[in-house]
Structures are given as C-alpha cells and as structure tokens.
Amino acid sequence: MFSDILQGIVEQSGGGIGISLMGYDGIAIEQHLSDYDEVDLQLLAVEYANVLKEVKRAVEVLNTGFMEEVTVKTGRFLVVVRALNDEYFVVLTLTRDGNIGKARYLLMREAPKLREALA
Amino acid sequence: MFSDILQGIVEQSGGGIGISLMGYDGIAIEQHLSDYDEVDLQLLAVEYANVLKEVKRAVEVLNTGFMEEVTVKTGRFLVVVRALNDEYFVVLTLTRDGNIGKARYLLMREAPKLREALA
Numbered sequence: 103m104f105s106d107i108l109q110g111i112v113e114q115s116g117g118g119i120g121i122s123l124m125g126y127d128g129i130a131i132e133q134h135l136s137d138y139d140e141v142d143l144q145l146l147a148v149e150y151a152n153v154l155k156e157v158k159r160a161v162e163v164l165n166t167g168f169m170e171e172v173t174v175k176t177g178r179f180l181v182v183v184r185a186l187n188d189e190y191f192v193v194l195t196l197t198r199d200g201n202i203g204k205a206r207y208l209l210m211r212e213a214p215k216l217r218e219a220l221a
Numbered sequence: 222m223f224s225d226i227l228q229g230i231v232e233q234s235g236g237g238i239g240i241s242l243m244g245y246d247g248i249a250i251e252q253h254l255s256d257y258d259e260v261d262l263q264l265l266a267v268e269y270a271n272v273l274k275e276v277k278r279a280v281e282v283l284n285t286g287f288m289e290e291v292t293v294k295t296g297r298f299l300v301v302v303r304a305l306n307d308e309y310f311v312v313l314t315l316t317r318d319g320n321i322g323k324a325r326y327l328l329m330r331e332a333p334k335l336r337e338a339l340a
Contacts, residue, residue: 141285149279156275157293160268166260167296167317174276177286198286203322 103219104132108192111208112136117180117200122147122193123216126155131190141179143195150174150193154183171209173202184209186217222338223251227311230327231255236299236319241266241312242335245274250309260298262314269293269312273302290328292321303328305336 104123112118112134120135120143128151135143154172161169172183180196182205192213194205223242231237231253239254239262247270254262273291280288291302299315301324311332313324 141283146283146285149283153272153275153279156272160272161293161295164260164265164268166265166298169293169295171292171294173290173292174280174288175290176280176288179285 104216105134107212107215107219108132108134111192111194111205111212115194115196115200115205115208117196118194118205119143119197120146120195123186123190124151124193125190126151126158128152138197141195146179146181146195147193150181150183151191154185154191158185171206173206175202180205182206182209184213186213186220190220192216223335224253226331226334226338227251227253230311230313230324230331234313234315234319234324234327236315237313237324238262238316239265239314242305242309243270243312244309245270245277247271257316260314265298265300265314266312269300269302270310273304273310277304290325292325294321299324301325301328303332305332305339309339311335 108121112121119138122130122133124130128148174181182194185191227240231240238257241249241252243249247267293300301313304310
C-alpha cells in the first residue's frame with residue numbers, strides 16, 4: 103500500500119532517485135530506492151530526519167503553524183520533505199536537474215493517502 | 222549597499238515581510254523588516270540560522286555538494302534561505318500566500334551582488 107504510492111511518486115516525479123516514509127526518530131517505515139549509487143540514500147534520509155527535527159523545533163518555537171514542507175537544493179541534489187503528521191514524513195530525492203515543482207505537487211497530492219494508510 | 226539590495230528583494234517579492242543577511246552564528250549583519258507584527262522576525266531569523274546549520278552539517282556529511290537553498294512552508298509563512306558562502310546566508314520571509322517561485326528567483330539573482338558586497 104505505502105509501497106505503491108511511494109513508487110508512483112518516484113516514477114512520476116522526473117529525476118526521482120529515492121523516497122522514504124520515515125519517523126522523526128530516523129527509522130524508515132517504507133522506502134523505494136533506485137539503483138542510483140552515487141550517494142547512500144539510506145544515510146541521506148536519516149540525515150534529513152535530523153534536519154526536519156530542527157525545522158520542527160524552530161516552527162514550534164516560532165509558533166508559525168504546522169510545518170508542511172521543506173526543500174533543500176544542493177550542488178548535486180534536490181530534496182523535498184513533506185510532513186504527514188507529528189510522527190512521520192516523506193523524503194523525496196531528485197537529481198539536480200529534476201522538477202522540484204512537480205515533486206512538491208505529487209507529495210502534496212499523495213499526502214492524504216499516505217496519512218490514511220498510516221492511521 | 223546591503224540595505225538597498227535587501228529592501229529591493231522584499232519589495233519585489235510579493236508577500237515579503239522581512240529579510241536578514243546573517244551569519245551561521247545567528248548574528249545579523251543587516252536586516253529589513255516590515256511592520257508585520259504577528260511574529261518576531263528577529264527571532265525567526267535566529268531560529269532559521271539553527272536550521273541552516275543543521276542542513277549544512279547534513280549536506281557535508283552526505284557530500285552532496287554545496288548547499289544552495291532551503292525553503293520551508295508552514296501553516297502561516299514561507300521562508301526562503303539562500304546560502305551566500307561558508308559564513309553568511311539570507312533569510313526571506315513571506316506571508317503564506319506569497320510567491321515562493323519569485324522569491325527564489327530574486328534571491329538567486331541578487332546573491333552574486335550580496336557576495337560581492339561581503340567580500
């Protein structure tokens with residue numbers, strides 16, 4: 103169930119190389135990783151769990167409403183993170199030339215289904 | 222000099238409510254804050270300095286290239302952060318209905334000028 107939704111997002115995103123549904127503790131519930139071997143996608147997801155914990159903390163301190171989405175652009179990758187609820191989020195990694203707008207759209211569209219599957 | 226560039230970005234961004242040029246230590250070099258009083262923009266910039274430090278650390282661990290840009294969408298705000306060099310970055314805050322694409326474009330376009338002014 104999770105698996106199909108996640109695989110669909112990677113395949114439709116254009117430039118998608120991996121996706122993880124994971125908890126703020128850095129433990130993945132489900133992943134779909136392509137054969138892209140230039141980076142450890144597992145490690146990447148865990149590192150982004152730390153980033154997201156820090157964003158979540160900042161957002162709570164600032165009282166600026168629910169954290170929805172974080173994107174990070176580096177020299178080699180685009181990463182889009184979407185919070186699902188207080189415990190879980192999705193991390194989608196794209197190659198640098200990927201379509202970040204489409205990735206954000208797909209995660210927004212599929213988030214309710216993932217939340218439902220988690221309930 | 223900084224001041225004019227920063228003010229121009231806020232004014233052109235559409236929904237821009239504040240901008241800070243700051244170091245990873247959380248100390249602002251220059252700010253341009255509107256009268257928007259529903260959030261402490263100073264505190265917001267400092268909190269995002271912490272977030273960015275964590276992103277920077279993750280990017281270094283993962284060796285995924287230079288960190289360029291981070292965006293965060295919450296229930297109330299959009300925040301676009303653009304790294305200028307190893308020491309400084311810019312944080313632009315927009316209202317939730319702001320134009321994140323335009324904000325990203327303006328920061329990308331003005332980054333070289335800000336880097337030059339810092340040198």
